[in-house]
Amino acid sequence: MQAFQAIISNAIPLDMDNVDTDMIIPAQFLTKIEKSGYGKHLFQRLKEQNPKFILNNSKYQFSKILLARANFGCGSSREHAVWALLQSGMKAIIAESFSDIFLNNASKNGLLTISLSPQTINNLMRQAQQETYILSIDLSKQIIVTSANEIFKFEYDSFRKDCLLRGQDDLDYLLEITQ
Amino acid sequence: MPKNIIQKIWDDHLLVQRPDHPAVLAIDKMLLHEVTSAQAFNELRRRGLKVRYPERIIATLDHSIPTSKNRSNIEDIQAKRQVEALRNNTKESGIKLYDFDSRYQGIVHVMGPELGFTLPGTTIVCGDSHTSTHGAFGALAFGIGTSEVAHVLATGAILQYQPKTMKVEFLGKLPLNITAKDVIMKLIATIGMNGATGYIIEYMGTAISNMSMEARMTLCNMSIECGARAGLIAPDEITFNYLQDRPYTPKDKIWRQSVEKWRTLKSDSGCYYNNHIQVDISALTPMVTWGINPEQAIAINELIPVVEKGEQAYAYTKLRPGQAIKNQPVDWAFIGSCTNGRIEDLRLAAEILKGRKIARHVRLYIVPGSEQVMLQAIAEGLDKIFIASGAEFRMPGCSMCLAMNADKVPAGARCISTSNRNFMGRQGPGSITHLASPATVAASAIKGAIVSVEEI
Ligand code: SF4
Numbered sequence: 001m002q003a004f005q006a007i008i009s010n011a012i013p014l015d016m017d018n019v020d021t022d023m024i025i026p027a028q029f030l031t032k033i034e035k036s037g038y039g040k041h042l043f044q045r046l047k048e049q050n051p052k053f054i055l056n057n058s059k060y061q062f063s064k065i066l067l068a069r070a071n072f073g074c075g076s077s078r079e080h081a082v083w084a085l086l087q088s089g090m091k092a093i094i095a096e097s098f099s100d101i102f103l104n105n106a107s108k109n110g111l112l113t114i115s116l117s118p119q120t121i122n123n124l125m126r127q128a129q130q131e132t133y134i135l136s137i138d139l140s141k142q143i144i145v146t147s148a149n150e151i152f153k154f155e156y157d158s159f160r161k162d163c164l165l166r167g168q169d170d171l172d173y174l175l176e177i178t179q
Numbered sequence: 180m181p182k183n184i185i186q187k188i189w190d191d192h193l194l195v196q197r198p199d200h201p202a203v204l205a206i207d208k209m210l211l212h213e214v215t216s217a218q219a220f221n222e223l224r225r226r227g228l229k230v231r232y233p234e235r236i237i238a239t240l241d242h243s244i245p246t247s248k249n250r251s252n253i254e255d256i257q258a259k260r261q262v263e264a265l266r267n268n269t270k271e272s273g274i275k276l277y278d279f280d281s282r283y284q285g286i287v288h289v290m291g292p293e294l295g296f297t298l299p300g301t302t303i304v305c306g307d308s309h310t311s312t313h314g315a316f317g318a319l320a321f322g323i324g325t326s327e328v329a330h331v332l333a334t335g336a337i338l339q340y341q342p343k344t345m346k347v348e349f350l351g352k353l354p355l356n357i358t359a360k361d362v363i364m365k366l367i368a369t370i371g372m373n374g375a376t377g378y379i380i381e382y383m384g385t386a387i388s389n390m391s392m393e394a395r396m397t398l399c400n401m402s403i404e405c406g407a408r409a410g411l412i413a414p415d416e417i418t419f420n421y422l423q424d425r426p427y428t429p430k431d432k433i434w435r436q437s438v439e440k441w442r443t444l445k446s447d448s449g450c451y452y453n454n455h456i457q458v459d460i461s462a463l464t465p466m467v468t469w470g471i472n473p474e475q476a477i478a479i480n481e482l483i484p485v486v487e488k489g490e491q492a493y494a495y496t497k498l499r500p501g502q503a504i505k506n507q508p509v510d511w512a513f514i515g516s517c518t519n520g521r522i523e524d525l526r527l528a529a530e531i532l533k534g535r536k537i538a539r540h541v542r543l544y545i546v547p548g549s550e551q552v553m554l555q556a557i558a559e560g561l562d563k564i565f566i567a568s569g570a571e572f573r574m575p576g577c578s579m580c581l582a583m584n585a586d587k588v589p590a591g592a593r594c595i596s597t598s599n600r601n602f603m604g605r606q607g608p609g610s611i612t613h614l615a616s617p618a619t620v621a622a623s624a625i626k627g628a629i630v631s632v633e634e635i
Contacts (some may be wrong), residue, residue: 017488018372022602027583031243031257033217033264045604071373074406076581076603077308078215079324100376100408101308105324136366157340159200170338171226171330177195178202178334 001110003167007091007100009064013128014054019068020075021102025084027076038080039087041146059131064091067128069121072113073102084111092137094144096108096121108170112139114154123150181447184413185344185379188319188444190247192199192302201338206331207301210287211274213258213265214583215306216458219329220268228333230272235335237296238269239277241286243583246546246573250281256586267439272332273378283426286577287547288312288517292396293551295425299441301412304331309517309599311402314411315395316418317444319379321409342379342408343453349384351461356632358527359394360519360597360616364459364466367498368476376406378454381446386460387412390422393523401520401599405472413445465631468601469504471495475601479619479631495603496611504613504629512543512624513595513606514617516580519597521550522555525618529561531621531632532568538627543570545579570624582607595623604632 029041046053054060072095073081082105092112106113127133127148134147139161144152195203238240243258244250253259269276275281283290288309291297299317304310306328313320330337349362379436380402395412399568402410419438430436469483470492477484493499514528525547537543543567547553553575556562565572579586580598588594590609597620601612613629622632
């Protein structure tokens with residue numbers, strides 16, 4: 001796992017509750033035995049079904065941050081969802097809340113998950129529609145600074161933070177303890 | 180201090196708890212299937228690690244395999260590679276695989292309990308969110324991702340934050356013709372899709388105590404649909420009767436000692452839970468989903484409600500608020516999955532289908548959850564009833580629950596299904612799913628539209 005770097009990017013306002021892992025990566029793409037090659041299928045069904053789907057918008061082509069509402073990553077335990085997000089360039093997901101298994105999978109792969117209040121998400125969601133709105137995320141200070149000069153603090157588990165910043169792997173830790 | 184059953188199992192398995200660190204939890208058992216394991220074995224290879232406790236792990240094929248008679252001939256090249264990978268990985272590491280030629284192959288959450296692999300008081304994991312099913316036996320069982328599968332392969336342990344606990348108490352007697360599926364759907368509709376996120380649930384109440392193991396598994400199976408990491412039921416005589424004499428259950432003296440121990444495995448009186456809810460089921464009627472997630476469920480006689488931010492659901496399912504769900508025509512029907520692919524479910528369906536024909540425009544797939552279920556159904560002549568009714572009786576597997584194989588509901592078609600997720604396109608791109616009990620699905624297949632058993 002790579003050590004976590006600060007993120008500076010615009011954010012994709014995916015204005016939905018309950019974004020499930022079936023949406024993020026449909027089951028038909030899960031027959032591979034590799035860890036790579038999922039990025040191009042990220043939200044593929046929604047992209048195909050709806051030309052106006054936010055991820056079809058070219059202004060978010062290089063975004064590293066995805067913004068969503070409550071219960072992000074619910075449903076199936078497929079880690080492929082996290083791989084697909086990372087492989088399409090995402091570094092952080094900001095949402096009101098996340099499903100349990102998704103949170104775990106994200107942290108194991110160095111994908112940052114940030115929970116913020118519904119009000120803050122509302123605010124970010126609205127402003128993220130503008131192209132010039134940029135967020136920078138500093139994990140060591142646990143803050144998000146916006147191009148409109150707002151600062152949002154976020155909570156983050158200290159053990160996870162340490163792992164992410166050092167690029168340390170859970171398995172190394174487990175091996176050390178269970179020897 | 181009095182403890183609840185969840186804390187007891189947790190404490191029994193806690194290896195290390197450093198301050199400000201997640202706990203290191205010992206894992207007794209792991210189940211593997213073809214879709215979420217290959218990358219974990221690759222990770223071990225990359226690091227030069229071996230599987231530490233192969234005897235604590237079993238594997239099966241279920242998600243991506245065909246359900247046709249000649250299923251061992253897998254046409255999808257990728258799926259075939261995936262199956263081959265599991266065969267090689269298990270062989271190399273000395274893990275028992277229940278392959279096509281085994282009498283125990285099946286959906287991982289159906290075959291595990293059948294083998295007696297699932298035991299009270301154990302910790303069980305699998306790279307699959309419906310691992311909560313095994314909680315029916317009083318096990319702490321939860322779904323994990325592929326990285327964590329690698330962790331358990333390599334160390335027999337996992338990192339976990341101690342979950343909060345929730346007591347869900349069902350009040351009242353279960354009305355006639357109402358199943359465990361209706362009960363769990365009611366709970367999810369009541370507390371919502373993330374009503375139990377961060378919790379492990381203990382289910383209780385007289386209705387639960389009277390339920391068969393099959394019904395308890397249906398109930399625990401869908402715990403994840405309200406966000407719970409796991410759901411469990413304290414073991415009792417029904418649990419022990421089910422487990423006795425299964426291939427992996429302890430025998431003779433050890434069996435008797437185990438049962439003695441399991442009898443004490445329950446929540447102490449006066450113990451604490453972080454949350455407690457009660458749901459009255461004494462007037463429950465058959466449930467069905469109308470939308471695109473499991474919380475969008477109503478009683479069949481109710482009208483489709485107005486919900487906040489429901490536009491996408493209404494558009495996708497082509498239904499409007501205020502409309503009846505009852506008599507909504509269906510094109511497909513599916514009885515199977517780890518929720519409702521057990522012998523009781525098939526018996527219930529057969530009771531309804533017997534001497535009747537399904538509607539001419541409907542296709543009904545009946546897919547047993549395992550070889551054992553299939554063999555039992557054939558022994559009881561259920562297969563003949565199904566075929567005479569116009570249904571297709573297929574080979575065991577996940578099938579149309581997630582449409583990873585050829586079993587797909589076509590785009591635009593409406594399916595009533597005993598599975599557990601009605602997410603957009605879950606049963607095939609563009610398909611519309613309505614979740615319900617096996618009784619409701621069988622009745623609806625006959626009528627050609629969504630109805631409860633009373634209507635036919
Ligand atoms: S039957 Fe469906 S929910 Fe159950 S394990 Fe298979 S795909 Fe998952």
